Amino acid sequence: MGNIIPWNFSVIPEYFFVFREAAFYTLQITTLGILVGLIIGLLVAFGKIAKNRVISHISGAYIFVIRGTPLLLQLFIIYYGLTTIVTVPPFPSAVFALGIHNGAYIAEIFRGSIISIDYGQMEAARSLGMPYTRAMRRIILPQAFKRAVPPLGNQFIIALKDSSLASTIAVPELLLRGRQLGSSTFMYMEMLIIVALWYLLMTSVLSYVVHRIEKRLRVSDRDQT
Amino acid sequence: MTRLKDPFLRIEHLEKWYGDLHVLRDISLDIAEKEVVVVIGASGSGKSTLLRCINFLERAQKGKFFLDGVKIKPAEKELNRVRQEMGMVFQHFNLFPHMSVLKNVMEGPVHVKGLPKKEARDIAHRLLDKVGLDDKADTYPAMLSGGQKQRVAIARALAMEPRVMLFDEPTSALDPELVGDVLKVMEDLGREGMTMVVVTHEMWFAKEAADRVIFMDDGVILEEATPEKMFTAPEHERTQAFLKQILPQE
Numbered sequence A: 001m002g003n004i005i006p007w008n009f010s011v012i013p014e015y016f017f018v019f020r021e022a023a024f025y026t027l028q029i030t031t032l033g034i035l036v037g038l039i040i041g042l043l044v045a046f047g048k049i050a051k052n053r054v055i056s057h058i059s060g061a062y063i064f065v066i067r068g069t070p071l072l073l074q075l076f077i078i079y080y081g082l083t084t085i086v087t088v089p090p091f092p093s094a095v096f097a098l099g100i101h102n103g104a105y106i107a108e109i110f111r112g113s114i115i116s117i118d119y120g121q122m123e124a125a126r127s128l129g130m131p132y133t134r135a136m137r138r139i140i141l142p143q144a145f146k147r148a149v150p151p152l153g154n155q156f157i158i159a160l161k162d163s164s165l166a167s168t169i170a171v172p173e174l175l176l177r178g179r180q181l182g183s184s185t186f187m188y189m190e191m192l193i194i195v196a197l198w199y200l201l202m203t204s205v206l207s208y209v210v211h212r213i214e215k216r217l218r219v220s221d222r223d224q225t
Numbered sequence B: 001m002t003r004l005k006d007p008f009l010r011i012e013h014l015e016k017w018y019g020d021l022h023v024l025r026d027i028s029l030d031i032a033e034k035e036v037v038v039v040i041g042a043s044g045s046g047k048s049t050l051l052r053c054i055n056f057l058e059r060a061q062k063g064k065f066f067l068d069g070v071k072i073k074p075a076e077k078e079l080n081r082v083r084q085e086m087g088m089v090f091q092h093f094n095l096f097p098h099m100s101v102l103k104n105v106m107e108g109p110v111h112v113k114g115l116p117k118k119e120a121r122d123i124a125h126r127l128l129d130k131v132g133l134d135d136k137a138d139t140y141p142a143m144l145s146g147g148q149k150q151r152v153a154i155a156r157a158l159a160m161e162p163r164v165m166l167f168d169e170p171t172s173a174l175d176p177e178l179v180g181d182v183l184k185v186m187e188d189l190g191r192e193g194m195t196m197v198v199v200t201h202e203m204w205f206a207k208e209a210a211d212r213v214i215f216m217d218d219g220v221i222l223e224e225a226t227p228e229k230m231f232t233a234p235e236h237e238r239t240q241a242f243l244k245q246i247l248p249q250e
């Protein structure tokens, strides 16, 4: 009877917490990567909206290149490609690759939510005599950030999963540890399922948090007027 | 063209194009202090564009603007100052949805004029009371009816203590039964001596409150007259045709 399923899932509880440190690595890469991505994203979003043609074109080019090439390639360019000039260790390579990559997507999320705000909002603020940048800060951005929350949450979940690419450059995060423990214990499937459970745990917590934030933000305005 | 001796607001030879579209053609207009001017005209005749050029939300390609006889320099800083003197009320209200009604009204005084919060709050409550909505001070705009939103929008504009109020079809997005409350507030405002330029097709408002009615046609001011004259004996054929459409037939 025991042979019908060739795996021994009863080891899962025992090995689950062996992955604690690896999970912590995954969390760190993701959090720092998202932070870098948010900073880049905000700058590039404003860059692309800017009236200055040069700045707007540079921002557009950034988004074009980053979204049009694979994250794994971007990671390799930082980790292997740059070695002739500077050696970036695995962990920071992963953080920067994830940050630079997400920066492009987050920029588009911010830009989209800013331009989705009814132009009448800017006009109403300007008609009070409010200068452009103050109107942006006080009237447009608070509304735009609210709208950016759901797609940002989605992007963070993608980033969390994408952090697994760091396994290819020897960052001891979840996926790499799964492969290592799989080969040393000869229990590949069991270890990979533990990895899956860790990812599910983290993505669920993240979605829950985003969902809560969304709900809280929705209290004040039910429509856009 | 009526040329006034000491106009509060003077517009000279205003020209506005959108690309190839010549939207305003050689508009000259004087508005006296405490005057209520109603602007009528067919859709697309340039009424909104005229209002938006007056407070520089749109930049005209040509034209001179004078406030109290002083020429307005179209520099950003100066325009921000000039806009503080002109309140604007929009067809679609454009209340700030992320702020309570009270905060909407306080926004200008606090974040443009730099008044202390307490002072601004007193002003806001007084104005909300004036438009009959002080009990809604702590609710958000989404909870209000269209007519209530528009009255809050009027209070928000008044909070800057403007010297002229511009209204762009303030009641045309409202259900008919809500129009009266808004027009009532505007009528009172005119009676208190506020200078107003009002784009509206509510003819009874024009009859009750306007000192002068302007008919715009295809980017020009075709005709201007007192409400009585405009509605009973308009000169131009185009004016007659337009009024026939919008006035109730007897």
Ligand SMILES: Nc1ncnc2c1ncn2[C@@H]1O[C@H](COP(=O)(O)OP(=O)(O)OP(=O)(O)O)[C@@H](O)[C@H]1O
Pocket: B018, B021, B023, B041, B042, B043, B044, B045, B046, B047, B048, B049, B050
């Ligand atoms: N931002 C814009 N870009 C291009 N064309 C515009 C723009 N705004 C207005 N127009 C055009 O300018 C003309 C005048 O428009 P305007 O909104 O001033 O008319 P209106 O008299 O207010 O009409 P309505 O009664 O429909 O509000 C119209 O032909 C309109 O299509």
Ligand SMILES: [Mg+2]
Pocket: B047, B048, B049, B168, B169
């Ligand atoms: Mg209009």
